[in-house]
Amino acid sequence: MIQTVLGTSSDIVVRKINDDSTGLDGVAFVYIYDLIDQQTVNQMILHPLMTEIGEQTSPSSSSEWLKIIKNKVLSVGQVKELHSMDEAVNQLLEGCTLVFLQGCTVALAANTYGGEYRSIEEPSSQTVIRGPKESFTENIKTNISLMRRRIKSTELRVELRQIGKQTKTHVGIMFLKGIAKDKIVEEIRTRLNRIDTDSILESAYIEEFIQDANMTPFPTIENTERPDAAAAGILEGQIAIIVDGTPFVLLAPVTFVRFFQSSEDFYQRYDIATFLRIIRYVSFFISMLLPSLFIAISTFHQEMLPTPLLISLAAQREGVPFPAIVEALLMEITFEVLREAGVRMPRVIGPAISIVGALVLGQAAVQAGLVSAAMVIVVSFTAIANFVIPAINMAIAARLIRFVMMILGGTLGLFGIMSGMMVILIHLAGLRSFGVPYLAPLSPFIWTNWKDTFIRVPQWAMKKRPPTMASKNNITRQGKGQKPAPPGPNSDT
Amino acid sequence: MRRIARVFLLSIGMCLVTTGCWDRTELNELAITSATAIDWEDGQWVVSYQVVIPSAISAAMSAVGEGASKLPVIVYSTKGKTIRDAVWHSSLESPRKLFFSHTRVIVVSNIAAKQGLGPLMDVYFRNPDSRETVSVLIAEGNARKILEQLMQIQIIPGDGIEEMMRREAADFSALPNVRIYDLAMGIVSPAHSAVLPEILVSGSPGVTSVDAMNRTSLTSKLRLGRLAVIRGDKMIGWLTRNEAMGVAFMRDEINATTFSFPCHSQDRKESSAFRLNHSSTKVTPRKSGDHYAMEIAVKGEGMLLETNCDLDLNKPEVIKEMEKQLEIKVKDMIKTSWNATKNLQTDILGFADVIHRKYPKQWKQLKKDWPASFVQVKIDPHVKITIKRMGLSKKSFKSITENN
Incomplete structure (x- = not known):
């Protein structure tokens, strides 16, 4: 029966026991070899069924046998009675061992779920210095x-x-x-x-x-x-x-601001956490805007630069064949290629790509006069700033918007960048996440949430949960007077 | 609906592509002008530009000690009936667009200044690419030769001139650092007058090549000189630097300055030096009959830098005496300048403003012939100077050596 549903996959094990001596006739176990824990099946199901079954008084009907097997023999935590074929197949695919009895319409499913899994390891993409070192697994x-x-x-x-x-x-x-x-x-x-x-x-x-x-x-x-x-x-x-x-x-x-919080903010002191959080916001804007600002200022608004900087930049641009926008796009695309290559390529070739990236593309491009040194600095700083954002999906957003901004900055100057920022701001203000405004503590303005937005106040000062997410009648996190204080003059020591 | 949206987006995209970039200029298409000079020749404006060569400068900056092997700037001139006309003639001889936003100084020749500074003002206030914070200087004779002069230490001469002006105005204060908006404010004020510092090349031949630069003592160098007096928008004369100092006191433009003074009334030899660290001047007009007297109250404090008098500085009365001598000295400077200013019949001291403010009704009468009334004005200087510090030693070396 089972085989008609699942086909004759070789990992399905059907074990039949025909032992007349106990009066139990025609018991069959079905399990999928790779999904079960072999030891559990052997010790908890097969062994008791084969040895201890003789000690039971033989009941007459097969349904009573089923009860005995379920209640007395199968020593696993979870045993279910199954009444239909669909159910049985589902349970089988979950890693259960099915027990069929001849002449009985009900089957038993014993949970013998097991098999190989990756153990709990340290998080690889969201690392911290201080804090739990566990990460989720695939299970x-x-x-x-x-x-x-x-x-x-x-x-x-x-x-x-x-x-x-x-x-x-x-x-x-x-x-x-x-x-x-x-x-x-x-x-x-x-x-x-x-x-x-x-x-x-x-x-x-x-x-x-x-x-x-x-x-x-x-x-x-x-x-x-x-x-x-x-x-x-x-x-x-x-x-x-x-x-x-x-x-x-x-x-x-x-909400938007949550992507700039790292769990380590709450494990380190609040002052450094605040500082780092501000660094992250700054990095977000750098990674989104720096190349576009550089293009805009150096091609439209040269008067904004201090004279020595302007002269130094102008000197670097002597002999660079491309306009600043093309130069920046070239370098940005080069970096994106390098980055993608770094993620995809086999670990062994790692050092090779960094040599190619750093020496050939960085230094040689400048020496060959293809790009200016300042542009290399801008692009690399932008790239580094992008890695500061703790949430990779937010970093990706900044990465994509960067290219749009570069084109705006290269065609319309600061005016273009401003308009781009306006569009992004309006867009952000309109976003919702399950009904919660995306820019929540900023717009709508929620003062109590600001304790954990740009700054992080000490734990004892964060008395309330964010009202946008937590339900209204259960907003208070902790009691009053949690601020630590030295013992008063009257307390005896 | 979708169609409309698509057309809308497409048109926005077209706007970006077709209208953007129209005023885009790459950095290597700019001729960054560090200084401009204005001359008047044969009824035409001659505008000269000191254009920086970025590659030479950045090479000179990175290789400290090697000295500039290439010239940091080039100078060229164009002619035209108007100033901007002359500027655009530059496209006939320059591969790059002149860029004035980083110009630090304008040097106007006294001949051009006698023609009037009006056109220059208009150019600077009308065009967004030139700044109102540019320092203005006057050169006697040809202004272009100022731009050709190279400078030691400061690589870009235009930059160097402006730094020199700023330092001088902050530390010595004899000549003010006049920005173009200060000039405009002076010209349109009730007094209709202004002052401009002079810049000159002292010595000859001019240092205009790299070879001439490769010496510890240059054959000539740029220096600040006299004070030019402007009435209306035209230059009418000069004041010497000593006269300029008194003018600076009266105009309240002294930040800090240093001068020598005699120690007491018997000994008129100026053998001590005083550093005035802070000074403020208040001018109050007094009307007496038809005449006006200006009460000029100068209040200053500073420190003793040097003294070669046989004096015991521990005694308060000695300090009092010194302060008195300082006050007399400043009063003298003010009087000298006042006489020189009276000769030029130009109210560069801003007396018109204070009279206008205090006696607005009488001013209506007065302004019809202000230069004549200005000459009739009497001044009444009061100076109060405090010596705050004597330095690290009390007795002078002279007193120690002579008493032993």
């Missing part, structure tokens, strides 16, 4: 456990569902009931339920199906591979969407 069960260990609240809810007609990927949403807004949870549920696709291989699939706006370079859903970051989000009223098969967990709703 949704591990991921949920990582979250559960961090938030031991009775209010933590996990809702699992399967999405994808072929992949049947487990997708879980996780939130704190009472802190996350019910409306947003409901919205996420409906958006997830609406997805009708054949496969979900990464959380990006989900992201693209459920995000608010598609025609924007800006991400409206956050992703993280850090359980602590996800936990922090959930505690602020965000909803985590965990997808099986990827270590990247989605967090929604999200």
Whole structure:
């Protein structure tokens, strides 16, 4: 029967036991070899069935046998009774071992889920100096456990569902009931339920199906591979969407400023965190605008430069064959090529590409008179500044907008850049993430949120959750008078 | 709807492509002018430009010690009936567009200044590419030769002249650093007059080549000289530097200055030096009958730099005496300048403004023949100078050596 549904895949194991001596006749186990934990199957299912079965009093009907097997023999945590073929196949593909009894219409599914998985490792894309070194893995069960260990609240809810007609990927949403807004949870549920696709291989699939706006370079859903970051989000009223098969967990709703917060901001002192946060905003603007400003000022607004700088720049441009805009586009595209090559190429060839990149393209291009040295500095600084932004999807937005800005700056000068910025600002102000305004603490202006926007105040001063995300009747994070103070003169020591 | 949107987007794109870039200039298409000179020859304006050669300058800046092996600037002139006409004639002989936003100084020849500075003002205030913060100087004879003169230490001469002006105005204050807007303000003020510093090439031949630069002492160098007096928009005469100092006191343009003075009334030899660190002047007009008397109250403080008098500086009365001598000295300077200014019949001291402000009704009468009334004005200088510090030593070396 099973074989008619799944075909004759060689990894499906069907084990039949015909032992007349116990009166049990025709038991069959079915499992998929690669999905189960071999040891569990052997010790908890096969061994008890084969040895301990004799100690039981032989019942007459096969349905009673089933009860005995379910209640007394199978010593695994989760055993389910199955009534239909579809259910049975699903369970089989989840890594269960099915137990069939001859003459019985009900089958048993014992959870023997196992197999090889990557263990919990250090996060590779969102590293910190101080802070937890765990990251999510590809296994949704591990991921949920990582979250559960961090938030031991009775209010933590996990809702699992399967999405994808072929992949049947487990997708879980996780939130704190009472802190996350019910409306947003409901919205996420409906958006997830609406997805009708054949496969979900990464959380990006989900992201693209459920995000608010598609025609924007800006991400409206956050992703993280850090359980602590996800936990922090959930505690602020965000909803985590965990997808099986990827270590990247989605967090929604999200605001623009969240992409400039690193979880380390909260693990280091608040003063340095504030400083770094300002550096990040500055870097964002540098990475978006620096080449365009350079082009605009050096081709339209030379009077804005100090005289010595102008002369030095003019000297460098002597003999450069291209206009500044072409020069900048050339260098930017070169850098993007280098960057893409660096990501894709095998690790072994790494040093070679850096030599080519640094020496051949940087130094030699200047010496050959193809580009000016100042342009190389501008492009490299822009590139470095781009890496400062903690969220890679926000960094990508700045990277794309940069090219548009360069063309605007090269054709219309500062006026073009200003108009471009206006368009971006209007666009940002119009974006929503699950109903939450994207520029939330800035527009609409929410004063209490400013404690964690451009600056980061100490923990004891952050008394409230962001009201845009957290539900209104549960906004207070901590009690009053949390500011540490030295013991008073009357306290005895 | 989609169609309309597409057409709309396309037209915006076309606007960008077809209208953008019209005033785009690459850096290597600019002739950056560091100084401009204006001469008047045969009824035509001759405008000269000191254009920097960026590659030579950046090479000179990077290779410190080697000295400039190439000339940092070139100078060329064009002629025209108007100043801007002359400027655009430059495209007949220059491969690059003249760029005036970084011009630091304008040197006007006294001949051109006698023709009137009006056209120059108009050019500078009408055009967005030239700045109102440019310093204006006067040169006697040919102004172009000032631009041809190379400078030591400062690579770009135009830059160097402006730095020199600024330093002088801040530390010595005899000659003011006159920006073109100061000049315009002076010309349109009730006094209708202004002053301009003079720049000259002292010595000969002029240092105009790299070879001439390769010496520790140059055959000639640029220096600041006298003070030119402008009435209306025309230059009418000169004041010497000593006279200029008193003018600076009266115009309240002293930032800091240094001068010698005698220690006490018996010994008239000026054997001590005083650094005036701070000074302010208040001019108040007093009307007595038909005449006006200007009360000029100068208040200053500073430190003793040098003294060669046989004096005990620990005694307060000695300091008092010194202060008194300083006050007499400043008063003398003011009186000298006043006489020189009276001879020129030009109110460069701004008396017209203060009278206008205090006696607006009488001013209406007065302004009809202000130069004549100006000569009738009496001045009444009051000077108060405080010596704040005596330096590290109390007694002078002279007193130590003579008393032993």
